[in-house]
Amino acid sequence: MGRLNINNINPHVRAAEYAVRGELAVKSEELRAQLSKGTASLPFDQVISANIGNPQQLDQKPITFFRQVLSLLENPQLLEKEDVLINGLGYKTDVVERAKWLLKNCGSVGAYSASSGVYAIKESIAKFLERRDGFPANPANIYLSAGASSGVNTLLHILAESPKSGVLVPIPQYPLYTATLSVLNATCVPYYLDESKAWGTDLEAIRSSYEKAKSEGVDVRCIVIINPGNPTGASLSEADVRAVIDFASKEKLVIMADEVYQTNVFIGQFHSFKGVLRKLQQENPGKYDDVELASLHSVSKGMVGECGHRGGYFELVGFDAEVEATIYKFVSIMLCAPVIGQCLVELMVNPPQPGEPSFELYDKEYNGIANGLRERANALHKAFEQMEGVECGEPQGAMYLFPTITLPQKAIDAAAAEGRKPDEFYCMRLLEATGVCVVPGSGFGQREGTLHFRTTFLAPGTEWVSRITKFHQEFMDKYR
Amino acid sequence: MGRLNINNINPHVRAAEYAVRGELAVKSEELRAQLSKGTASLPFDQVISANIGNPQQLDQKPITFFRQVLSLLENPQLLEKEDVLINGLGYKTDVVERAKWLLKNCGSVGAYSASSGVYAIKESIAKFLERRDGFPANPANIYLSAGASSGVNTLLHILAESPKSGVLVPIPQYPLYTATLSVLNATCVPYYLDESKAWGTDLEAIRSSYEKAKSEGVDVRCIVIINPGNPTGASLSEADVRAVIDFASKEKLVIMADEVYQTNVFIGQFHSFKGVLRKLQQENPGKYDDVELASLHSVSKGMVGECGHRGGYFELVGFDAEVEATIYKFVSIMLCAPVIGQCLVELMVNPPQPGEPSFELYDKEYNGIANGLRERANALHKAFEQMEGVECGEPQGAMYLFPTITLPQKAIDAAAAEGRKPDEFYCMRLLEATGVCVVPGSGFGQREGTLHFRTTFLAPGTEWVSRITKFHQEFMDKYR
Numbered sequence: 001m002g003r004l005n006i007n008n009i010n011p012h013v014r015a016a017e018y019a020v021r022g023e024l025a026v027k028s029e030e031l032r033a034q035l036s037k038g039t040a041s042l043p044f045d046q047v048i049s050a051n052i053g054n055p056q057q058l059d060q061k062p063i064t065f066f067r068q069v070l071s072l073l074e075n076p077q078l079l080e081k082e083d084v085l086i087n088g089l090g091y092k093t094d095v096v097e098r099a100k101w102l103l104k105n106c107g108s109v110g111a112y113s114a115s116s117g118v119y120a121i122k123e124s125i126a127k128f129l130e131r132r133d134g135f136p137a138n139p140a141n142i143y144l145s146a147g148a149s150s151g152v153n154t155l156l157h158i159l160a161e162s163p164k165s166g167v168l169v170p171i172p173q174y175p176l177y178t179a180t181l182s183v184l185n186a187t188c189v190p191y192y193l194d195e196s197k198a199w200g201t202d203l204e205a206i207r208s209s210y211e212k213a214k215s216e217g218v219d220v221r222c223i224v225i226i227n228p229g230n231p232t233g234a235s236l237s238e239a240d241v242r243a244v245i246d247f248a249s250k251e252k253l254v255i256m257a258d259e260v261y262q263t264n265v266f267i268g269q270f271h272s273f274k275g276v277l278r279k280l281q282q283e284n285p286g287k288y289d290d291v292e293l294a295s296l297h298s299v300s301k302g303m304v305g306e307c308g309h310r311g312g313y314f315e316l317v318g319f320d321a322e323v324e325a326t327i328y329k330f331v332s333i334m335l336c337a338p339v340i341g342q343c344l345v346e347l348m349v350n351p352p353q354p355g356e357p358s359f360e361l362y363d364k365e366y367n368g369i370a371n372g373l374r375e376r377a378n379a380l381h382k383a384f385e386q387m388e389g390v391e392c393g394e395p396q397g398a399m400y401l402f403p404t405i406t407l408p409q410k411a412i413d414a415a416a417a418e419g420r421k422p423d424e425f426y427c428m429r430l431l432e433a434t435g436v437c438v439v440p441g442s443g444f445g446q447r448e449g450t451l452h453f454r455t456t457f458l459a460p461g462t463e464w465v466s467r468i469t470k471f472h473q474e475f476m477d478k479y480r
Numbered sequence: 481m482g483r484l485n486i487n488n489i490n491p492h493v494r495a496a497e498y499a500v501r502g503e504l505a506v507k508s509e510e511l512r513a514q515l516s517k518g519t520a521s522l523p524f525d526q527v528i529s530a531n532i533g534n535p536q537q538l539d540q541k542p543i544t545f546f547r548q549v550l551s552l553l554e555n556p557q558l559l560e561k562e563d564v565l566i567n568g569l570g571y572k573t574d575v576v577e578r579a580k581w582l583l584k585n586c587g588s589v590g591a592y593s594a595s596s597g598v599y600a601i602k603e604s605i606a607k608f609l610e611r612r613d614g615f616p617a618n619p620a621n622i623y624l625s626a627g628a629s630s631g632v633n634t635l636l637h638i639l640a641e642s643p644k645s646g647v648l649v650p651i652p653q654y655p656l657y658t659a660t661l662s663v664l665n666a667t668c669v670p671y672y673l674d675e676s677k678a679w680g681t682d683l684e685a686i687r688s689s690y691e692k693a694k695s696e697g698v699d700v701r702c703i704v705i706i707n708p709g710n711p712t713g714a715s716l717s718e719a720d721v722r723a724v725i726d727f728a729s730k731e732k733l734v735i736m737a738d739e740v741y742q743t744n745v746f747i748g749q750f751h752s753f754k755g756v757l758r759k760l761q762q763e764n765p766g767k768y769d770d771v772e773l774a775s776l777h778s779v780s781k782g783m784v785g786e787c788g789h790r791g792g793y794f795e796l797v798g799f800d801a802e803v804e805a806t807i808y809k810f811v812s813i814m815l816c817a818p819v820i821g822q823c824l825v826e827l828m829v830n831p832p833q834p835g836e837p838s839f840e841l842y843d844k845e846y847n848g849i850a851n852g853l854r855e856r857a858n859a860l861h862k863a864f865e866q867m868e869g870v871e872c873g874e875p876q877g878a879m880y881l882f883p884t885i886t887l888p889q890k891a892i893d894a895a896a897a898e899g900r901k902p903d904e905f906y907c908m909r910l911l912e913a914t915g916v917c918v919v920p921g922s923g924f925g926q927r928e929g930t931l932h933f934r935t936t937f938l939a940p941g942t943e944w945v946s947r948i949t950k951f952h953q954e955f956m957d958k959y960r
Binding site for chain 2: 338
């Protein structure tokens, strides 16, 4: 027997739950391995990983401009053969220019950058934020991170003063938040989103969760908003954003706005917390000056879909200077975000513009991805509408649908006999029958007595959707 | 006033110290900015960042084979124009083949991989370990990480059961260890390295630190060894490695072997903990079967020097299966290590072999870097030997020299008047006078009453060395 066992390691790490890559995901990888080795006869010939927003695993092609620039950053020797690049490989002049500019500013993508990122890239992000919101942004308050997850990790580390430190987290939520709060031994204060209002924020629900936690002695200090929502896809109205800021201002809560799906919006438009906060500050001089906002973005989602590059950033507004210095020190311990990922952030926030040589192809690719996502979301939604006991709101944004399922009592009993939650049971049977891997609603949290699952709509084609429909009918027939 | 201030954030993050990127590093960046803007008249025209092992910032060229492959991974469309690649750009066929093989196995570098890394890359690492050590390695026990730092962070998270959980850390040490233990609110149990024996491990010092901590109620559960050493450059003999394993086995301590400098060895040869452990197990059947070893490696150091790519891995030996499952879950929360960095790990552990098209250039570049490092280490060492009050052992390994400095009392008094430690004072004056940024020994820990500083020997040329020599003479004259 060695020193470590499951009972004497860090209990907070042990307690953390992270269903997106949990039992079902592991099982799906086993099935994939069996298929590729031909060692099992399975009722499907392909595993569809609809459990995780990983576009390029599901054949989404990267955007050409981005990858051409990155290829030059990885091998700057190519810049010595500009004629071959342009005439032999079809690289446009703006690709070459951007690569030179990025290399001038980061030196080499193989060198550590400053802990908070390459300064010129932070300036580029600030300009993007100014264009997006119509208000200035300060590069000194921008921190590059290894995807948004690493930014969330940093911010929650700072916030977690003691086990009583509480963070309001939407339910259902992306489990990064609960898992990290568990690791930090801080308190998650859940608030329910309103399924009847397309999973919008419900200020009364927020307030009552807040008051209840406060009365139990929790020092609630932050509210997390995921907009557009994960797993729900909900896209908040400007009024909803204003209401949250107003509440946070009154109760002195740091706002953590997870805005990684800001370009995945099908209905209405995206309202950034930063933009709305600045408007509120303009309309009400002095009133909202103390609001502390951290907003996060990433190259993993949107039409970029570059998850594997681990690029992202967060912007801080209204933070105390000594707190920012502590954040800087904390990110220094891990040295810096991957520099090639930082460069990809720069390309995302500063893409080719009309009239520039790479614009036409960029625009075509970008819109092709956007339209493909919308079409697949609608096709999947239509299929759900026709399934017995399944209810699902219209697709609004992000990369997910999160339907409610109503299962027969016999299915719930069968689940209990296996020691599983009913939605876990359903998702496991779905995986075994169809090869489609989705995540049970219990992995994100859901109101007692309700059942859901989350699926991405990233997989190409519609054949896999009909696999789900067929399975569902057989499942309902079996347990009715 | 907002919610957060320096007194109510996480006290463990506040308490963490990380001098490698501390006050001196920040000051050096300010000076660099002043130089590039021409806003100040300074007594030097270039800042030399000798505070951090960041080879490519100091003009070390990346290895061509690595970067050619990475350029194809970033832009796989180039593979459709193989004739242009080969005839127009001079890419060899093994570059093209390796890129195809990596793409086949990771799909796209823009897709998340499995949480512990791309399986084929783990297999490649296992083969490298087998060749290096002469004993088998299991890819299932290998975890890709974002540099070795992220691996250390993972392992310390698992180990930190309570504030009483103790980890033996060498002093002087790379401050990642003390900083992370501080963030985790676990106990650092320092043990001194023996400067009189070229900074080797001193088993008596380890034992006495261990016994003292145990008697104070600390649950000492792990020993960290940095070999070759950082900041000391020490390279351990096989006998030293055996002695540490034997001690760890007797006291049931997990061994964390930070071996990121394993190819930076000037004197003798590198002895991996894994290889020596397997030998001990072979020689003493049954006796060392319970030893738990985690060994870490990285693309940031060695002749690779690709810090900005954040690539690394750790291998676990003898860990409990449930503990490994918890490690897998923990790394899942951050999704995966950067995939392009994972591919670079593969290239590092599986470089071109004699007879292969890219071998000749690879070999020339690799040896050129190795010889350059050795020459600069010796030149710097020679300069230190001639400086008054400076003592420095022969360069053995890693990227650093860590000389002892003896300062006049008047300098120590002047430091105290400024509220600084004497070595901080010395390093600040050095930076202001010469633009050379080094790290005071107090940032790594040193025996009471001794003073040191750490400098890399990465900067090209020797002009900067003569700047140090000149400054030192003037400093000593002023305070003598």
